[in-house]
Amino acid sequence: MNILISYEWLKDYVDLKESPEQFAARVSVSSVGVEKLYPQGEDLRGIVLGQIKTIDAHPDPKVTGLRIVSVDVGHKKHAAIVCGGSNLFVDSFVAVAVPGARVRWHGEGELVELQPTVIRGVQSDGMICAANEIGLFDAFPHAEKEILVLDDVIAEISNTGKKKRVIKPGLPLADVLGLSQDIVMDIEVTTNRPDAFSLVGLAREAATILQRPFLWKDRVLSDxxxxxxxxxxxxxxxxxxxxxxxxxxxxxxxxxxxxxxxxxxxxxxxxxxxxxxxxxxxxxxxxxxxxxxxxxxxxxxxxxxxxxxxxxxxxxxxxxxxxxxxxxxxxxxxxxxxxxxxxxxxxxxxxxxxxxxxxxxxxxxxxxxxxxxxxxxxxxxxxxxxxxxxxxxxxxxxxxxxxxxxxxxxxxxxxxxxxxxxxVEPYVAKKYTLSSDEASMLIGIPFKARDMAKTLTRLGFEVTAEGHTVQATVPWWRDHDIESGRDLVEEVARVYGYTNIKPQFPAGLATHALAADLRWERRLRDVVSGVGWTETYTYSFVPRSLFELSGFDPSRMLRVRNPLTADFEFMRTSLIPSLLQVVADNQERKPILHLFEIAHVYFGHAANELPTEQSQLTAMVMNPQNVWREAKGLAERVLSEMGFMKIEWKRLETDRLWHPGRCVQAFCGEKLLATVGELHPRLIESFKLNAPVAMVDIPLGTLVSSARATKPYRPIAAFPSVKRDVAFVISQERTVQEIVQVIRATSKLASQVEWFDTYRGEGVPADKKSLAFHLDFSTNDRTLEAQEVDAEMKKIEEALNTIFQAEMRV
Amino acid sequence: MLTDELQTLARRAEDAIQNTKSVKELDDLSIELLGRKGALTTALRGLASVSAEERPKIGALANEIKQKLETRIAVQRSQLAELGMAERLQQEREDVTEPGTLPVHGHLHLMTQAMNEITDIFARAGFTRMRFPEVEWDWYAFEALNMPKDHPARDDWETFFMEAPEHEQSGKMILTPHTTSGTARLLEAQELPIRVINIAKTYRRQIDMTHTPMFHQFDGVYVDRGVTVANLLGILDYFVKEFFGHDRKTRIRPYHFRFTEPSFEVDISCGVCAGTGFIGKDKCRTCKRGWLELGGAGMVHPNVLKAAKLDPKVYSAALFGFGVERTYMMKEGLTLGDIRLLYKNDVRFLEQF
CATH class of the missing domain: 3.50.40.10 (Phenylalanyl-trna Synthetase, Chain B, domain 3)
Incomplete structure (x- = not known):
């Protein structure tokens, strides 16, 4: 909380010799934060004190309400001012704006610079101001048409203070009002120090820190x-x-x-x-x-x-x-x-x-x-x-x-x-003790009990010192803030000055291991962004409407009891709804989108248990063509980066979110590695998406313990391999994965089996398709003879024919 | 006779070589002149009818011509090659101001970049990054941190509470408003000493130009015997210099937090006005009198150590906690005014970084 303090006023309570700048710099590092300094009276530049000498009617008899006022503004020649004020009296002290001063016409609008003017045919040497025209309305409220009459103020100023002041016309108004010497400080006071949210409290702080006399005397109620x-x-x-x-x-x-x-x-x-x-x-x-x-x-x-x-x-x-x-x-x-x-x-x-x-x-x-x-x-x-x-x-x-x-x-x-x-009850002041060792150990510089006692005394504590220990009675104005001996350390240290403490970096080795999930999140962010996908950060809480639109049931999710708005209500169990929203929001900006996020999802909890927070990697691509393959490729890249070698792909066709014909899940044994596929066309419609969207969803948190950053070396073939390209005409129902498994099981010499094309159409029966592969044959002790490879090819053809009734086309 | 014939042949051949326009033409001509069935060989067939004395002379002349033509051809070949190269280069000249083909690339979110940088800076100094629950018990977020039951942060309008039954010991289930809840867990685990930087998502009920209901914080904590304010200052100074630049200064001022005593506000010198507070004669608009507020720090309160069953007479702990967004937005050159942009996920924003 901030307080505005006049520096001149503050000097009533503490005998300050510092400039406001010096005060701000020193006090800020030991006590409250002096954030800004505002010089006073700057808006009154060009406004001088005037005294009315004569008041005459306007020469033009048709002009009513305007008078010609002769005002003493400190020069030999009085200023002649055309004025419409309703409260003009001879000898009154008034505020006169001379040309060049900045005023607010009739107290409204912006400040404008005053120019010499001719008003209804008469030259006016300036303006007699109303309080609202020079920013003093709050000090001197007035009716419309009333100008500012300063007689009471002049009388007060002349008669108070140590010396009688002679106030003459022509003096700058800011000087007369005592503003031009003053600076107002904008000070931040921490919430534990309401005592310092006051002139006396700030003076006490300043007196202690700057070692100046504190001038305030407590008032006592008379009996x-x-x-x-x-x-x-x-x-x-x-x-x-x-x-x-x-x-x-x-x-x-x-x-x-x-x-x-x-x-x-x-x-x-x-x-x-x-x-x-x-x-x-x-x-x-x-x-x-x-x-x-x-x-x-x-x-x-x-x-x-x-x-x-x-x-x-x-x-x-x-x-x-x-x-x-x-x-x-x-x-x-x-x-x-x-x-x-x-x-x-x-x-x-x-x-x-x-x-x-x-x-x-x-x-x-x-x-x-x-x-x-x-x-x-x-x-x-x-x-x-x-x-x-x-x-x-x-x-x-x-x-x-x-x-x-x-x-x-x-x-x-x-x-x-x-x-x-x-x-309610008689007041008992609290007492705490502090040893100089305790202070020195915590701050890192040596303190003496004597100096600590001195500081605390200046702050208003009653202190008794014994050896290395001081006992301090807390002054009432600090009784909500000082709660233990540790709080006294702060008092001593801050007054000593934190800027006097020399930084000492504590050398040392790491004490804790970097967790696997953090390690993998970072690596995969680099991998996925590196291959062209852009990272998003969406909110952990999702509105009910978005979950429902995505086909999720929010009733089983953890709910925020006091959400800020309905937009931030349910703790998500999937990143997919959030990313779908991002795709929908961005599709008009860019027709092709590749987005991903790695963040926690929050799964249900038993009584007395927190939800499971699990790291999830979700990526989404919107593209008029080939989305499904892009998603699959990304999943393959990520899983390979994580060292998952033996992956089994199983079709998923029972989920409402995914396209039943274009969704597959990767498993390693029983463990689900990834779900990949196209968004169900129904959801494409619900989100009004312009193009197909495919997604990769990887439960990263469950995989990191079995992921491998170090990949095993496999010897590079010492002898050249024999390459054969081959295609098989096979039933539509069969999969590439099945063919590859059969080839590998049949031929030990087939060192690489790489799918490169699927063909349907002319030359292939309607219920069949043609799958084309690059095959590499090699062994690690010699170059294979053509006849050996021919024999292997024959074995493969027979096996595929027997198992799948596939026909080989070479 | 034959001599004249040879001389004429040589002259014509030289002209022909001179007139070839391409290497191919020159190659053809070379075979035509000097090949086994070439003009020179053909001409020398007449040698049989020449007298024995003259034969060596003509033979020598023929050799001389052959060598001369070979030299000419070689010279012409290199000239033609040079000409051809020049022509090819001229043909292959491109408008090199056309943009290149960008390699495929995505973008890491600013918060990832910020957290990576912070993680790395502290890793170099022997502080390991850790992460703790975002959905948390009141105990770790408040109670163990010396925050009284009626502290404003525990009010409904500041912190998110979950719709879940209270834990018998740990109290209400909340979304943690600060990473210091993780620090409470770390202290409780009592694996000492501790040099950890804990970075995570945090949540508060506020949204405006400088606040989003979800944001990120990093809490650095150093616990050992004899940890001092001077140590804390050393860590802060190291971080500020690494993150903002080696010309930046750090200072601490008194502040107030429940879980530290003494508590500090950490300021860094302004990079725009070099810490002077002025640009020329005008006040610097970026900072407050030459300093920018970075965040809070302090020495862990004895009550917090006690809540973690650590003896405050034996151990002390330096702690600081800053907002990742705020800290990153203080980097010069970013000039990102509205923090909410970070979480709007507009690709035109995301693809800038």
Whole structure:
């Protein structure tokens, strides 16, 4: 979570000598991350302070609403400006844009550069600005046609500060408003450090790291009010609200906050509302301590911290009405909820201009309850973001004391009740010990107990050191974050500076073996992509619709209980549906597609067991011609790469996914190696595919244990082989695999049997086909004689004739 | 007489040789002139009628002519051959700007390329790649990692939960949101020391320009006696230099994770502005003040070691976990703005890499 911090403001709490850049560079490596620096007042370049000297009517009597205003802008000659402002008064201080300044006309559209102009026949030397024209509307809200009058601001600036400042017309407005010296820092604070999500917390960090004086003094609640009447408060949910403090102040005067306070709120990105609301926001920024303030006159009866009742609702300060239930915690009076606990106040009891009595609330809430409420109501706020990180119960007195201090200073009034403090249990600070050896061993550089104690003390720990050991009492603002002695190591090491630690690469040998599935996945990715197939990565979860379209039954698959959308619902047991989708998505882009993926599939599980995650290789080709053979060839290539030599191919004709006449499975013994074939024409239609698609599906995970990366050497023939080409006319039902088996079984001298053609048509009876082979005959001790080969051929012919009634054609 | 005849023959032959246009023509002419039935042989048949004194002279002349013609033929042959080669080369001239015939080639997905590179870098440093379940028990993903029951990551809107009964000890079945669940398993196996890089698919309930519900992470873990932050820094520095370039710097900053203490954010110096934060006078748009956030790291929390029944007083462990997509997208020159493109599988995207 990020916070915007004014560097000038931060200097109220820590005596900084560094430039903002130096601060950012040093603090970022030891504490919070300073991500960006924004110089202030740059948008006000060319805007100067002016003082109105005379106001005259426009010379043209037909022009109404425009006056000629003479303004002192620091030069001898006053500027003559044509102005339509409704609130022009002599001697008023105003913001004057001189030609070259950038303004937003009537507060709308882009910034435009101001040019000298003639308005209705009169030369205008510049422009008297409205607040919305120079980006100051949030600081100085106004009605249409009202220009920005700075008299109150000038009076405040002249009378505050150590030295009386003389403010003269002509000064750049950014200087007058104190913006031009300032830099706003955008800082990332980690979620465990809500204490650093504040000016005081950041100042404490900076003071420790940069070794500068920390200037903040804790505020203490005065006992004086304890004689006053108590407020009627009851906390029903003490577990969720471990501490709640309330106090009433009567006779307050609600109005605008002074410029110094507005400026600080604006620097942090907060919009000033009125002095009372601004005080609560100011205390939140200063101390990281969210506050709430009620209009006391709008509350009736006892204030209760309780669960909302079903049917109750609250119009919150954002103008929206929230329906509440017993999941939600509220602060209620006898009429119902007045605020959503820890998140946002209600509109009804909000402080307005007419408010004269207020009740400040300062409480702590269970962080998980706040987070779930916020999510449930879809409502976030700065207060909620802090509460869901976890705040200490000890933060409450500070927040209340500071709020009262500022209230009395800025809105007057007097405390009208004693402090009501509903606290579950007395606070006990935690203590942890740390030895210098422990720190040194973990960080890799030597630490001394003395230095560790010094660092921890500066961070606010109470420390006692004994020998090599320090015992540290955790300050309340760190009580959610420091949980053990190990956490103290981090404090010591980060303040020392991680950049001061020299990297030491730990030399060593591998401790674990590379698993076979990882080894094979990588090798096969190279093989398959190397022969022209492109790899995809599809999501592991697949929508029900895609499974059903592909003919799978998702009911037996593992389902995500809370899918992001229906697109990510079932854990896939096959990559085929995902790849079919990819083919369908891409077919208009490219008519021929070769795609593959290697990923896990997830198979059913018994109780108390995780599903089996198995690596699967699936490849898919879309091509108007020859797809089936391309797929088969890829499978053969992959299986050969994996060292599977004895493969038996068996036709698969009973599956709904595959073309019954063009699907085959490879086995090695009982083990299924691959399924290869064309997609069933029905699915081609379902997916509206333009061309046939064939697939290879290999259960890689089950094969890797028997795959062989090292192939056995087979001696190269020492004597030339005798080659014969031959064809057999044979029944359509017979297969190449059967013929090859018979040839090999019949002739020991047939060293290679290679199919090269299947012919059907003229010259071959309709119920038959002609299968052509290259045969190689050889033996390893001599060159074969022609007569020997003739004898082998004769044996083969006879065998095939006897078994399959095949006829040989030479 | 015969002498004149021979001289004339020689002259004509020389002209004829000169006029041949091809090697073939020259070969034919050569046989015609010098062959067994050639002109010179035929002419010498008249030698019988020549007187005995003149015979050696004419014989010598004939030899001289023969040698001369042979030389001429050889010269002409080499000239013709050269001419023929030139002509052939001219004929075979190609427009060499026509594209070549591409060898068949497919494409590995960017994530495969990234994971291969990461695997190799760590393999060189003695870290073995491993992989652990994606569908995982709550115990390994959260409980054993010191994440309290009510931690936001364990909420329904951050993590995917499976429709499956809870395990008596290990709790709910989930899709692991980080590879650190694998690290928890690795620690539990107690095969020490451990130098492992664990890369796997991970899942979170988020989809936008920089998030996809499925993504990849790599967790590096080094466990032994006396492992220090300085060791962690050494490993990170090695990886950054190998992966991004030897001119890149690494730094760690305080951060917060439940399973490490201390925890760090790892930054690398920006390659676009060379870590200065500025390009000329303008702020660098790529980085934050000269640094880019790479991911998280830390020393494994004592509670995590204890959950794996390892004694934190004896063993310490350095750990880091980065997103593969994020890390790879930080490589210069890729300029891939939208992470979702990685999983759309548009061939026009896939075939670029």
């Amino acid at each position: 004086a009010a304890q004689t006053l009447p108590a407020l009627s408060v009851s906390v029903k949910e003490k577990k969720i609200c471990p501490r709640a403090m309330f106090i009433r102040v009567d006779g307050v005067k609600v109005g605008h906050s002074p410029w110094w306070l507005k400026r600080r709120l604006l620097s942090a990105g907060q919009r000033p509302i009125n002095n009372l609301v601004d005080i609560t926001n100011y205390v939140m920024l200063e101390l990281g301590r969210p506050m709430h303030v009620f209009d006391a006159d709008k509350l009736q009866g006892e204030l209760t911290v309780r669960r909302a009742k079903d049917g109750e609702s609250l119009e919150a300060l954002d103008g929206k009405t929230y329906q509440l239930s017993d999941k939600h915690i509220v602060v209620a009076d006898e009429n119902g909820p007045q605020s959503i606990a820890g998140i946002m106040g209600g509109e009804h009891s909000a402080v307005t201009r007419d408010t004269t009595s207020v009740i400040f609330e300062c409480a702590t809430w269970d962080p998980v309850v706040i987070r779930r409420m916020s999510h449930d109501l879809n409502l976030t706020s700065d207060a909620q973001r802090l509460f869901e990180k976890g705040l200490s119960t000890e933060s409450c007195p500070q927040g209340l004391a500071r709020s009262i201090e500022l209230c009395l200073q800025l809105a007057g009034g007097e405390v009208a009740s004693r402090v009501t403090d509903e606290c």
